[in-house]
Amino acid sequence: MFMAHEEAGLALGLSLGSGAGHHHHLLQPKEAAPPEPCLSLSLAGAGTVKREEEERALIYCSAASSAADDLVEGYNSSGGGSRKKLRLTKDQTALLEDHFKEQSTLSHKQKASLARQLSLRPRQVEVWFQNRRARTKLKQTEVDCELLKRCCETLTEENRRLHRELQHLRALHHHQHHHPAAAFFIPSAATVASVCPSCSGAPPAHAADRPATKRTFFATKSAAC
DNA sequence: AGACAGGAGTGCCTTACGTCA
DNA sequence: GCTGACGTAAGGCACTCCTGT
Numbered sequence A: 001m002f003m004a005h006e007e008a009g010l011a012l013g014l015s016l017g018s019g020a021g022h023h024h025h026l027l028q029p030k031e032a033a034p035p036e037p038c039l040s041l042s043l044a045g046a047g048t049v050k051r052e053e054e055e056r057a058l059i060y061c062s063a064a065s066s067a068a069d070d071l072v073e074g075y076n077s078s079g080g081g082s083r084k085k086l087r088l089t090k091d092q093t094a095l096l097e098d099h100f101k102e103q104s105t106l107s108h109k110q111k112a113s114l115a116r117q118l119s120l121r122p123r124q125v126e127v128w129f130q131n132r133r134a135r136t137k138l139k140q141t142e143v144d145c146e147l148l149k150r151c152c153e154t155l156t157e158e159n160r161r162l163h164r165e166l167q168h169l170r171a172l173h174h175h176q177h178h179h180p181a182a183a184f185f186i187p188s189a190a191t192v193a194s195v196c197p198s199c200s201g202a203p204p205a206h207a208a209d210r211p212a213t214k215r216t217f218f219a220t221k222s223a224a225c
Numbered sequence B: 001a002g003a004c005a006g007g008a009g010t011g012c013c014t015t016a017c018g019t020c021a
Numbered sequence C: 001g002c003t004g005a006c007g008t009a010a011g012g013c014a015c016t017c018c019t020g021t
Helices: A002-007 A047-073 A090-102 A108-118 A123-180 A214-223
Strands: A012-016 A039-043
Touching: A090 A108, A090 A123, A108 A123
Parallel strands: none
Antiparallel strands: A012 A039
């Protein structure tokens, strides 16, 4: 990769802007992180659209981040050790929510644009979306859990009922064995269609696509009753 | 003081892409 | 030219910390 860039005579650009960069801020120790000087080493011309967007985002960050930081007052850059927690305004949150409703992930372009509108750093928009996705998923998991619990209760009750019915049938069979003239037992509608429709089918196809990792386990599990 | 909400940091995984043998 | 192994970058997610309410 590096060699390709060198061969093509591409410039090694030092751009300011962690906002659009990855979140591995190895150059920023925890204590020093707050001001986010947007320092990232960027290889210009990686040759993809995404890269171009990244570049634009970096350019935006380099040009406006300091002003944005001032506006946002997210952190005290004086290096006092303790960082100030950013509180998004209602308007900022509303706009973010609006975008999240439409799309839970952002392209670089969208991220940069949204950051500009909100006077935030792209990184902050990115983090907000990450947290939003995580917390939405958590809520959904709780809902699914509740659903599964109820499904389990229903099935347990159904199981009990079927056991009773089985006992009844056995008794009847025993009775018929000794009294052949007895009428045939006609199963009730409930007996015929007593299987939970969600449980009767095969597991979802995607479940077998790959081994259930820690991450996919819950998603796979909650997909079916 | 403790619970909670939510912004942010970090490590790992996956994917895409380029290079090389 | 094709292919598989390998390296790197980037994005997402899970987990966690920490601060303000």
